[in-house]
Amino acid sequence: MEERRATKDEFKYLTGFGNEFSSEDERCPGALPVGQNNPQRCPYGLYAEQLSGTSFTAPRFRNRRSWLYRIRPSVVHKPFVPIDCAPRLDYAWDAAPPTPNQLRWKPFDVPTRQAAEMDFVQGLHTICGAGDCRARQGIAVHVYLCNASMKDRALYNADGDFLIVPQLGALLITTEFGKIRCEPNEICVIQQGMRFNVAVSGPSRGYILEVFDDHFQLPELGPIGANGLANPRDFQTPVACYEDRETDYEIVCKYHGKLFAAQQDHSPFDVVAWHGNYVPFKYHLDKFMVVNTVSFDHCDPSIFTVLTCPSGKVGTAAADFVIFPPRWSVQEHTFRPPYYHRNCMSEFMGLIKGRYEAKEESFHPGGASLHSIMTPHGPDASCFETASNCELKPERVADGTQAFMFETSYSMTVTNWAAKLSNKLDDDYYKCWQSLEKHFSF
CATH class of the missing domain: 2.60.120.10 (Jelly Rolls)
Structure with a gap:
């Protein structure tokens, strides 16, 4: 697969799914080490950091990890403290009585700026779910209802993966791996542990499927054969695009279904190069066969x-x-x-x-x-x-x-x-x- 690079203001994508990917910011040619994962001294004085999405001993065909070459390691932050900036994020499945009835909801209201600014984290509302994220078994379904960008705030989910389905308004998602623009009729998957920031240009609404058990993968095709449904080549991963920005930044962690925040003095999106198969990705639903x-x-x-x-x-x-x-x-x-x-x-x-x-x-x-x-x-x-x-x-x-x-x-x-x-x-x-x-x- 030929690598395509992006300038600071471009958002291009590598295509594929489930394979090994690599990318480096074109401002730093040679930032990606060749021939070894963790050299004694990384190019440009970068730090090597591995992000593992599966156990180290998982079978090769399902082992997921990526190496990030960044300006500072992600450990450089102050202690996490509990916060409650998303009061409608709810995993208390026993708090509401069960019902077997067919249920339907009318369109959920999107906040207006006249009422209050609400970013992606603040706008998370849980609809239903089951299981226990602590035991890594179960799911949750959310909607996000927001009208403001996250500014100097990043979120990562220690409990599982987010599959994001925009319905109203495009999302510009900055990740440690680069930038992804996700519009209605596209989906984006941010996998467990990946830090990301969501910017919006107006009222935005969408759905989120959160899974605790494992990661999303393509279904087996069986008698359909080699071609059909979603094809691997149509999934897109971002190109490295680092920020070297020293500012007060808040890192929000979702852990055991609760939110915690830590402060640091720099942007977390300082990855200059990366390679691996544990990456965020997006897919356009029109490409489904x-x-x-x-x-x-x-x-x-x-x-x-x-x-x-x-x-x-x-x-x-x-x-x-x-x-x-x-x-x-x-x-x-x-x-x-x-x-x-x-x-x-x-x-x-x-x-x-x-x-x-x-x-x-x-x-x-x-x-x-x-x-x-x-x-x-x-x-x-x-x-x-x-x-x-x-x-x-x-x-x-x-x-x-x-x-x-x-x-x-x-x-x-x-x-x-x-x-x-x-x-x-x-x-x-x-x-x-x-x-x-x-x-x-x-």
């Missing part, structure tokens, strides 16, 4: 999986990120929308843009729904009647739409904020199925 022609019955939604995070049970994901993109729908002798369904997984859905085909009039961008384990769900009454009587022929579906699903084997609990304080829970959601008629005849 859909596989779906139905002769009878219906394919399971797993054919739309972009990324998966495995659990300890073979073939069962801790979490899948699934999309329902624009596509040709070709059916024979079968019902075209999703069938009514009960599942041993929890399904959290969001809408980035457009109108979701199974709930065209009532599911809105910036909102969400949750169908818990074994809770029945499926098309609303209008969708069922239309699909049952239409001519089956090849047709385009979901043009101008991008819906997604966070699917997990964990049974999730909804937080008090999502259930009550947000005032966005739709109490009438169940009514969309009440007009389904009896068609039985004997």
Whole structure:
């Protein structure tokens, strides 16, 4: 793979997924050591620092780590102290009573500057989750609702990985590895321990899937073969772009589901060169290769999986990120929308843009729904009647739409904020199925 470098004001990307990457800031040619990982003296007087995302003894095919060559090592900071700058970040799963009901939320409100400035960290709101980040098992689903940039503040997540799904407003994410611009209809994964800063240009809203068990990876393709779904070459990693800036900087750490802050006198984004396979990355959802022609019955939604995070049970994901993109729908002798369904997984859905085909009039961008384990769900009454009587022929579906699903084997609990304080829970959601008629005849 040919390396492409970026100037200070450019944001270019290396492409690939799961391989060894390398990058150095073009202002410091030769900053990346050649032939050894940790020389006695690094070029330009840099410090070598390894960031490990897996245990040292993990099998080679899944061992993840990167070497960072930086102006100062990340250990140069004052002690962490507890803070509460994100009061809606909540992992107290036992604090709210469980409910098996189908749940849907109207679009979550984005703060206005007239009310107050709120950055990405302050705007984190937990909707639901399960498990224990201390035991490295479980997930959490959040939304971020913000209107201001993080300024001289960086965040890192010691508990797990963040998969970020912007819905409103572009995010300019500065990482230790370089800069990533992530817009609606793109996703970005910031892996455990990576420091990052989010800048916005206005009101911004999006979804976050957080996993504790492992890291996101591409699903196996099985009978599909070598090509299909998300292709490795379409994932992008940033180019090294260091800051040598001495200023008061706050490092926010999310640890055991709580936030802590440490002060230091310089920017944490001082990595001049790096190499490894443990990197932040982004992906444009338009690049997904859909596989779906139905002769009878219906394919399971797993054919739309972009990324998966495995659990300890073979073939069962801790979490899948699934999309329902624009596509040709070709059916024979079968019902075209999703069938009514009960599942041993929890399904959290969001809408980035457009109108979701199974709930065209009532599911809105910036909102969400949750169908818990074994809770029945499926098309609303209008969708069922239309699909049952239409001519089956090849047709385009979901043009101008991008819906997604966070699917997990964990049974999730909804937080008090999502259930009550947000005032966005739709109490009438169940009514969309009440007009389904009896068609039985004997």
